[in-house]
Amino acid sequence: MGPLAINEIISENTNLFLAFIIGIGFGFVLEQSGFSSSRKLAGVFYGYDTVVLKVFFTAAITAMLGLLFFSLFGWIDLNLVYVNPTYLTSAIVGGIIMGAGFIMGGYCPGTSFCGASIGKIDALVFIGGLFIGVFIFGIGYDLWDGMYLANFLGAPKVSESLGLTDGIFAFLLIIIALAMFWVAEWAEKKFPREEY
Amino acid sequence: MKPRTLLALFIIPMGLIIAAVPQNKTKPYKLTADELLAEVNTRTQYLTPDAVADMILKKDPSLQLIDVRSQDEFEKFSLPGAINIPATDLLSEQYSDILNQDVKMNVFYSNGSLVANEAWMVTRQLGYHNNYVLEGGLNYWFDAFMNTQKPASTSSDEEFAKYDFRKSAGLALGGGGVVTATQEQTSASAKPALKPAGKKKKAAGGC
Numbered sequence: 121m122g123p124l125a126i127n128e129i130i131s132e133n134t135n136l137f138l139a140f141i142i143g144i145g146f147g148f149v150l151e152q153s154g155f156s157s158s159r160k161l162a163g164v165f166y167g168y169d170t171v172v173l174k175v176f177f178t179a180a181i182t183a184m185l186g187l188l189f190f191s192l193f194g195w196i197d198l199n200l201v202y203v204n205p206t207y208l209t210s211a212i213v214g215g216i217i218m219g220a221g222f223i224m225g226g227y228c229p230g231t232s233f234c235g236a237s238i239g240k241i242d243a244l245v246f247i248g249g250l251f252i253g254v255f256i257f258g259i260g261y262d263l264w265d266g267m268y269l270a271n272f273l274g275a276p277k278v279s280e281s282l283g284l285t286d287g288i289f290a291f292l293l294i295i296i297a298l299a300m301f302w303v304a305e306w307a308e309k310k311f312p313r314e315e316y
Numbered sequence: 317m318k319p320r321t322l323l324a325l326f327i328i329p330m331g332l333i334i335a336a337v338p339q340n341k342t343k344p345y346k347l348t349a350d351e352l353l354a355e356v357n358t359r360t361q362y363l364t365p366d367a368v369a370d371m372i373l374k375k376d377p378s379l380q381l382i383d384v385r386s387q388d389e390f391e392k393f394s395l396p397g398a399i400n401i402p403a404t405d406l407l408s409e410q411y412s413d414i415l416n417q418d419v420k421m422n423v424f425y426s427n428g429s430l431v432a433n434e435a436w437m438v439t440r441q442l443g444y445h446n447n448y449v450l451e452g453g454l455n456y457w458f459d460a461f462m463n464t465q466k467p468a469s470t471s472s473d474e475e476f477a478k479y480d481f482r483k484s485a486g487l488a489l490g491g492g493g494v495v496t497a498t499q500e501q502t503s504a505s506a507k508p509a510l511k512p513a514g515k516k517k518k519a520a521g522g523c
Contacts, residue, residue: 127346181327188334291335294327301320 122196147234156235158226158242165223167311170304177297184290198286208271225249346443361436362451363423365460366478369485371421372396380420381450384435385427395425395457396489403431406438416444425450425457461486 125135153175154160163169190196222228225246227235232250235243261268279289347355355361371379372395381398383390390400401411403426415422416439424432424447432449439447450457464482467475 178323185327185330185334189330191339192334192337285335285339287334287337287339291331294331298320298324298328301323305320 122190123200126200127197146230147237150231150234151238155231156238156240156243158235158240158246161228161231162223162226163313166313167307168313170308173304174301177300181294181297184293188286188290203275203277205275206273207269208273210268210270213267221249221253347441352437352441355440356437361433361440361447361449362429363448364451365457366481366485368395368423368450369461369482369489373485373488378419378421380414380422382414382422382424382435383426384424384431389427393454395454398425401435403435406435415439415447416442418445420446422447423450424448426453428453428455461489 122129124130125132130138150156153171155172155175160169161172164172187196187198187201191198218228225232225242227243227246229250232243232246236247257264277286279286282289284292368379368381372381379397381395383394383398383400384403384406385400386402386404387400390398390402394400399414401414405411406415424435426432426435429449429452432453436447436449452459460482464479464486467479
């Protein structure tokens with residue numbers, strides 16, 4: 121049955137429209153959970169507030185379980201679901217740059233738009249920086265396209281490279297996530313902050 | 317109860333279930349049995365040998381002949397420009413790009429029509445388009461082009477036109493009318509496009 125757009129059950133335009141609706145819902149939930157505060161996001165790195173980690177990991181696990189169960193019931197063909205291709209070098213370098221930006225700016229790209237939508241100045245500045253980064257990357261593409269495209273691995277899944285079935289890997293990830301939540305809450309008690 | 321405990325109580329059993337059940341690797345069929353039966357009855361998947369020969373001679377770039385016989389048989393003889401996808405490996409990942417596409421016209425052939433038709437039914441049920449079957453398979457192909465029978469003198473002009481086409485197509489496709497089912501001669505390959513140049517040609521297939 122699914123993916124709906126690929127199997128031509130809904131049109132490409134309906135697909136975009138649904139993405140728009142879901143996107144608004146996503147933004148609303150982010151804002152309601154307090155993700156439009158840069159202090160809350162930076163809190164993950166200092167340990168005083170780890171709600172971001174918990175929310176995103178819970179979301180990932182929910183989506184993962186949902187997809188696996190849908191596949192089990194024959195509601196979605198996982199072979200047709202797009203998996204981002206992996207360019208190992210640029211994934212590592214990009215991860216470091218994004219992580220540094222995350223700590224310094226207190227936003228990730230999604231939450232910065234969330235913050236901007238309720239008029240936060242720092243979020244607007246962050247978005248400005250985001251566009252400067254995109255611009256520099258585009259202008260200097262010839263300088264780093266070698267690194268950008270290095271170590272192409274196709275679109276592997278972690279479960280495949282570990283030789284596990286998707287289900288067993290999912291279960292391990294759930295255990296890891298719950299352990300991380302426990303550590304995160306321990307950190308919140310260890311490094312408390314009164315006002316932020 | 318703490319939210320974390322509540323979450324754990326829900327997702328750990330879910331994770332255990334998903335870890336325990338086998339992965340769903342079935343390829344969902346896109347056509348229902350009724351739809352497939354309706355398509356089978358129209359017989360639109362068949363291409364006549366004359367239509368295929370015409371495309372080969374015109375070097376039609378959209379034509380992709382696919383030999384669904386075993387590799388052994390393929391190496392002994394194949395039609396010009398054909399590729400080999402043994403029917404047993406039809407669902408192998410490496411061939412899905414060839415079978416599931418919107419550009420070329422894939423024509424399955426085997427010795428008779430049976431195996432080619434099976435390949436067509438499987439791919440059609442997976443929702444693939446642009447796959448066809450060579451009517452009559454190689455047996456009929458040889459009958460038509462390598463062993464062309466002159467129509468009776470009372471036949472219609474159409475029959476004679478068909479005969480003339482088959483005779484000249486047979487020549488161009490390398491048969492030259494010298495290969496018959498009983499002679500088992502070395503093929504006098506007129507065109508380099510014919511793959512097993514110089515090889516002994518087996519009698520026209522046989523189911």
